[in-house]
Amino acid sequence: MIESRFGDPGVPIGAVFRTRQEVYDAGVHFHTQAGIAGTHPAAQSIVISGGYSDDLDLGDEIFYTGYGGREPNSGLQVADQVLQSWNWALVQNRDLGIPVRVVRGADPSNRYAPPSGYRYDGLYDVIGFSPAEGGDGFRIFHYHLIRRPSQEPGAWVGFPTSENAAPGRIPRVVSRIDRDPALVEAIKELHGYRCQISGTKIDTPSGPYAEAAHIRPLGRPHDGPDALSNLLCLCPNDHIRLDRGVLVITDDLEVASAASSEVLSSLITDEDHWIDPKVVGYHRFVWTELLQR
């Protein structure tokens, strides 16, 4: 069972602490050094303090790097991250729908960080996880976090900016990954809403259902293209299998097991739908590497 120590820590959003020890004593983040706290069944809280060059903080949305593999003094990534302990726990936040508390530490390079000390900024849902190649060439884990809407706004809402100094109005960074809806429609119509892996077609009273799946993910840190050559028309089950590294696609467009490389079937293709070998190669690299460690 899940303990009640998840969720609201009992301090107000925006509460500021001078030290990590104070954050600990207030019951917000139960570790005085690590960036992630809590492992069972999921992570309880994270502290963002600007240590990882692969992090990206957008206020209501965070791209967060897992822990491990860094040289303590230089902060450089010198080894691959491993999918265990806190890194595994953050995946369970996604799968169990358990939010993490987010604490931001002072960081002059981050406009969403407090000017000094540490600030509790509310609960965020982990909506995405993926292995990726970090800037230093080693394996890192990337988590995509979105702030729960039904909380008091973050301390940064209403800050005047140079672009727009009127109080209460701020042109926020456009952080949402905008998928082109025309491509979503086109890939489904091209394949008649039939899954390119299993051949499944789901007909519902409100029309046929299929999903447009990006082979190389959009957005940080993958930056895959939003193009037909990076899209597949899939049923939800095979979308999960592709996105979570159960299946990979070979350069010959065969569907293979990521774990064993065994070819399971041929991808259902269409002459009007060219698939870029570079994006299936990226997807294979990211997921087969993970399993070999």
Place this chain on the structure above:
Amino acid sequence: MIESRFGDPGVPIGAVFRTRQEVYDAGVHFHTQAGIAGTHPAAQSIVISGGYSDDLDLGDEIFYTGYGGREPNSGLQVADQVLQSWNWALVQNRDLGIPVRVVRGADPSNRYAPPSGYRYDGLYDVIGFSPAEGGDGFRIFHYHLIRRPSQEPGAWVGFPTSENAAPGRIPRVVSRIDRDPALVEAIKELHGYRCQISGTKIDTPSGPYAEAAHIRPLGRPHDGPDALSNLLCLCPNDHIRLDRGVLVITDDLEVASAASSEVLSSLITDEDHWIDPKVVGYHRFVWTELLQR
């Protein structure tokens, strides 16, 4: 292909208009009377003006009723709504990921409405659709809309309230449907992450994947209970089939086609998991009624 007339209408968020004609002339909502505008391939915009008793406006989140079936003078629902035209279009917004523009009209009973005239409040995603029984006993369609986060905040953010008059701080209505994560974990573990309809189990490098599906949906207007007796452990494909009215469950816990009532298989059950006949009955009522019209 999707025309460019979707999305940002080119007027700033918070822009106020005196009349529906002005909203039309500004290119925001291309109908001077109907609440929904645009049909192909999806709806372009909606105007919320308090006409439907089944609507629920929470600012960043809206439960919106489809059109039709109302007596023009009394506003009472006197017939079933039909899944065509604008009602169908709003389903396509969900499936194609096309946001709708939201305009609010003055309504003294709605704290999120402007004091007078009409206000453009930004883009919302349609994240849910379901038939339901309206308060008057007739079939209505319900849409669940969430405001896109990466826009200027709504005009209501920062409004002082009686509970908290400090500017810039507002205790927003807690609108998110909070599913108990312990139940989500429990239903999956009870069934070993195996789909109760197809028997599918999806093993991934980050653990087995299954979904906890509510038979009678949570939240407006269904208000199903968040309880094991209202949950199934399903694979994503069968979750879609259950939620979108392809499959229903009989009182004998057989899986049947909603369209033909033909029994297709038996639900995979567990003696430690009692399923409430009332919730499968509600689900059957909602979806089989829809198909008979």
